[in-house]
Amino acid sequence: MLSKTHAKYIQSLHHKKFRDAENCFIAEGGKVVLELLSSKKFRCREIYGLQQWLNSNEAFIRKYFSGPLEVIQDYELEKISALTTPSQVLAVFEKDENRPVSVLNKISLVLDDIQDPGNLGTIIRIADWFGIKDIVCSLHTADMYNPKVVQSTMGSLGRVNVLYTELALWIQQHRNVKLYAAALDGKSIKDIQLREGLLLIGNEGKGISEQLMKMADEKITIPKTGAAESLNAAVATGIVLSHIIF
Amino acid sequence: MLSKTHAKYIQSLHHKKFRDAENCFIAEGGKVVLELLSSKKFRCREIYGLQQWLNSNEAFIRKYFSGPLEVIQDYELEKISALTTPSQVLAVFEKDENRPVSVLNKISLVLDDIQDPGNLGTIIRIADWFGIKDIVCSLHTADMYNPKVVQSTMGSLGRVNVLYTELALWIQQHRNVKLYAAALDGKSIKDIQLREGLLLIGNEGKGISEQLMKMADEKITIPKTGAAESLNAAVATGIVLSHIIF
Numbered sequence: 001m002l003s004k005t006h007a008k009y010i011q012s013l014h015h016k017k018f019r020d021a022e023n024c025f026i027a028e029g030g031k032v033v034l035e036l037l038s039s040k041k042f043r044c045r046e047i048y049g050l051q052q053w054l055n056s057n058e059a060f061i062r063k064y065f066s067g068p069l070e071v072i073q074d075y076e077l078e079k080i081s082a083l084t085t086p087s088q089v090l091a092v093f094e095k096d097e098n099r100p101v102s103v104l105n106k107i108s109l110v111l112d113d114i115q116d117p118g119n120l121g122t123i124i125r126i127a128d129w130f131g132i133k134d135i136v137c138s139l140h141t142a143d144m145y146n147p148k149v150v151q152s153t154m155g156s157l158g159r160v161n162v163l164y165t166e167l168a169l170w171i172q173q174h175r176n177v178k179l180y181a182a183a184l185d186g187k188s189i190k191d192i193q194l195r196e197g198l199l200l201i202g203n204e205g206k207g208i209s210e211q212l213m214k215m216a217d218e219k220i221t222i223p224k225t226g227a228a229e230s231l232n233a234a235v236a237t238g239i240v241l242s243h244i245i246f
Numbered sequence: 247m248l249s250k251t252h253a254k255y256i257q258s259l260h261h262k263k264f265r266d267a268e269n270c271f272i273a274e275g276g277k278v279v280l281e282l283l284s285s286k287k288f289r290c291r292e293i294y295g296l297q298q299w300l301n302s303n304e305a306f307i308r309k310y311f312s313g314p315l316e317v318i319q320d321y322e323l324e325k326i327s328a329l330t331t332p333s334q335v336l337a338v339f340e341k342d343e344n345r346p347v348s349v350l351n352k353i354s355l356v357l358d359d360i361q362d363p364g365n366l367g368t369i370i371r372i373a374d375w376f377g378i379k380d381i382v383c384s385l386h387t388a389d390m391y392n393p394k395v396v397q398s399t400m401g402s403l404g405r406v407n408v409l410y411t412e413l414a415l416w417i418q419q420h421r422n423v424k425l426y427a428a429a430l431d432g433k434s435i436k437d438i439q440l441r442e443g444l445l446l447i448g449n450e451g452k453g454i455s456e457q458l459m460k461m462a463d464e465k466i467t468i469p470k471t472g473a474a475e476s477l478n479a480a481v482a483t484g485i486v487l488s489h490i491i492f
Contacts, residue, residue, distance in 0.1 A: 118364065122478045122481060125474050125477065125478065126474075126477065126478075126481060127472070128472050128473055128474035129468075129470055129471075129472050129473075129474040129476075129477050130470075130471050130472050131471040131472030131473070132472065152478075154474065154475070154476070155474075155475075156473075156474050159472075159473050159474075189488075222375075222488060224375055224376075225375075225376050225377040225491065226373070226374050226375050226376050226377030226378065226405075227374055227375075227377070227402075227405050228371050228372075228374035228375040228400070228401075228402050228405075229400070229401075230375075230400070231371065231372065231375050231484065232368045232371060232372075232398075232480070232484075234478070234480075234481055235368060235372060235480055235481050235484040236484075238477065238478075238481040238482075238484055238485050239484050239485055239488045242435075242468060242485045242488065242489065243488065243489075245471065
């Protein structure tokens with residue numbers, strides 16, 4: 001039985017202001033919760049699950065978490081969930097600190113104001129698929145702890161390091177590797193292969209800001225054979241990475 | 247001034263049942279509405295816009311549409327919109343008939359139960375980017391006229407033909423070209439280039455159904471260098487197309 005006060009507390013974590021104040025976030029769904037637990041990246045505080053789900057997964061959970069496992073009912077889960085169709089379990093995790101990123105000998109992503117939480121989550125999942133370890137985000141990029149971001153990473157949040165920082169300054173400090181900007185013109189992705197570098201992805205509507213575009217060493221583009229004006233930002237990230245990674 | 251009855255009518259078009267009964271759908275946002283108008287693929291019935299937007303776009307609209315242009319207020323648009331942040335204009339279009347598809351001398355997409363409207367819209371936009379003219383969908387694929395689909399196509403709906411049909415039967419009738427299944431194993435996308443063929447994409451959670459997988463001539467896959475279990479369906483579609491299109 002979930003108390004009214006505690007239900008309200010969890011609902012408050014749907015909003016960034018309260019996630020920042022409490023230094024924690026929620027994760028939902030069996031796959032996401034179990035992957036975050038086993039990644040050991042985020043300390044788990046509480047788990048709320050339907051009886052049946054907890055029964056089936058308790059043995060696994062107990063390898064990583066000794067705190068309270070709260071049995072809740074469907075209607076209670078619905079109340080605290082940020083999803084339109086809640087899914088069996090919700091957990092509260094502590095946020096990770098903002099860790100510095102080393103960019104040598106690898107490819108990292110740099111996101112300039114990605115606004116849509118679904119896009120950010122999908123990009124984190126893409127990074128994880130291709131073995132990208134670090135994503136550096138502008139301060140106006142969607143919050144990585146937004147429930148929709150957490151959901152659409154499908155657990156990859158536990159394996160990819162996401163840093164928020166003042167991008168222009170950060171790029172200035174990392175001129176030891178090349179900066180490649182994904183753009184509507186430039187060198188074709190078919191003609192470029194990298195072992196090291198920063199791949200800069202722009203905002204959904206406005207693209208890459210002028211200031212950052214000027215800092216790019218090379219523009220790279222996805223050749224278009226049809227008529228659409230642009231591609232979704234996450235799709236473009238996936239396509240570029242799939243071609244340039246050596 | 248929008249009448250209560252008419253506001254209710256437009257709200258009803260948020261739901262497939264009413265779209266089917268009325269044979270029409272809504273499109274929102276300046277870019278989407280103008281692109282659908284100029285594509286001439288769908289007959290426009292009504293346009294509701296903010297005064298300022300209509301003023302700026304009337305000349306263009308009148309090239310394609312002689313019907314009523316209704317000025318509405320912000321709060322009225324909010325009432326009839328299916329978006330969380332409504333955007334200046336909403337139009338009602340008539341649905342297009344389900345047209346047959348020729349598969350010779352080109353690449354077409356085949357979707358097996360893509361459930362998420364955002365994914366379907368994004369896939370239509372990807373198809374349009376790469377010049378794919380036809381998408382063939384299983385009967386359980388999300389509705390192409392769902393407001394979220396229309397929105398995420400960003401206007402590409404006017405340039406891509408989407409057919410809904412019983413997939414196994416349709417594939418049987420189109421064995422004159424090869425069927426390639428996007429899967430977690432198979433031939434690498436780096437080793438395959440096509441001028442003609444059907445590219446089969448599976449459901450977000452379950453992948454491609456067993457029945458359809460058996461019909462595939464070849465499985466193709468995106469090489470994984472990291473740890474994520476899978477990629478988002480739209481992202482995977484974009485990556486595969488970007489590699490295999492000759």
